[in-house]
Amino acid sequence: MDNESFIIEQNFDTWNEFVASQSINKHCLLTLHVNIRSMLKNFDHLEYTILNCKKTVHLIVITEANINDNCKQLYQLENYNMYTELRNHRKGGGIILYIHNSLEFNRSNSCTYNFECITGEIKTLYNYKLGICAVYRPPEKSIPRFIDELTVLNRKYAHNNNLMIIGDMNIDLKKINMQRNQYLNKLSELGDIITKSCIDHIFMRSVGNCDVHTAVINIAPADHCITGCLIKDNTLFTPSPTANKTVTKLNHQKLKLELKNIDWSSTLEMKNPNDILNFIIDKFTLAYEKCKYSVKLNYDSKRKKCMWIDKKLIYMFGMQSRYNPALQVNRFKYI
Known part of the structure; x- marks a missing residue:
């Protein structure tokens, strides 16, 4: 497979420019990722971006937060639940996941050695489910080991499940080399690469009738571009396969009359129990066939x-x- 065939990206100057270019409604899931370098230095810029966004950002992924658990409460965002994987004994790194309080999030335990991550599953009000794997790979960690560990970690998500791997992998996709190709080939086994900003990537496997739009935002809090992803579940807009379904109903009053009019006295002369049983089954089946009728369900109501x-x-x-x-x-x- 040609690796370049499944790398798609759109570029915008600002986050609001990307949001304005999309048709976003209540059935969409909007995601933002940024390597912020330091929450202490750049949190105000992040908060301004979120507060001034005209649409709800449902999922915010922060890499290289560079804070510890003792001060993470200082960086809460209103209307968001905060999940962290931070370094408490050395500087740098760290991941923060902000999940909008309109969503359910079940975090799963993930023990990794070559990168930091937060994994779990998001569920929207409309029952759209999405597996999440937020990643930060420190530059000094082995790339081959990272690739193998990431692949194994995400095999727990079945191929018929939606999956997003998002974060700072520190693998430059613009440099053509063996490790870059190995990385793309391994992820292609799980699905498709959607967008990239050199070393910050969004991988999205979308099953079912979903549209996925992604972007790289040039103006960002730090020296890394913002990456964004919009998921729209079209199954919520298209007619249900059962929209014109025909169901079978039974006229119970007519069935009672049919059964009442049957001459059951012939069973008294039958000596074989099987003959009696077959006679009853035949009469009931015949009566049922006469009394059933079809109704087409009307799904046009509210x-x-x-x-x-x-x-x-x-x-x-x-x-x-x-x-x-x-x-x-x-x-x-x-x-």
Whole structure:
């Protein structure tokens, strides 16, 4: 496979320019990554970028945070949950993951030796799931060992799952060499490389009907460009495969009449139990076939994704003001 065939990137001067170029709605997932070099020096720039973004940034990945656990509370972002993998005994490195509080995030334990990482799974309000692997590889760490360890780590995500590997890998994709090719070939086994900023990469494996848009942002808090990714799950917009589904229903009243009109007296003359059983099955099957009918489901209503909500249930909710006082007086009457 030609490595260059699966490297795609778009360049913008500012983060808001990238956001404005996309059609973003509540079904999208917007991600930002930046190697910030030092949270102490550049946190204000990051906070300004997030607060002035016209759309919600759901996932923020920070590499080379260069802080420790003792002071991480100073760098909280409003409406975000903070997850960290920091160095407490030496300077440099460190990863921070900000997850918007509208999302669920289940962090998984990951023990690595050649890079720092935070892994887990994000789940949106609309049940879109995305495996996350935020990475920082220190320049002095072995690249071949990093590649092998990263590949093994992410094999736990099945090929039918969405996966994003994002961060500072310290592998320059603009330099054509054996290690660079090995890195791309290994990741191609998991999916596709989407975008790059020399040494800061976003790898995205998207399954199903999803659009993925990525970008490199030139103006950034430090000397690394910002990388961004927008995921849009189109399954939330396209008609459901069952939109025109036809279901079979049964006319119970008609079935009762059919069964009532059957002459069952002939079973009294049957001596073999199997003959009696087959007779009953045949009569029931014939009656059922006469009484069933087909109905095409209408998904055009406002409750198209909640077919269990019917008129009876809506009526009961409307009557709750009557039920509640009576229930408070004698709750055992209604149990």
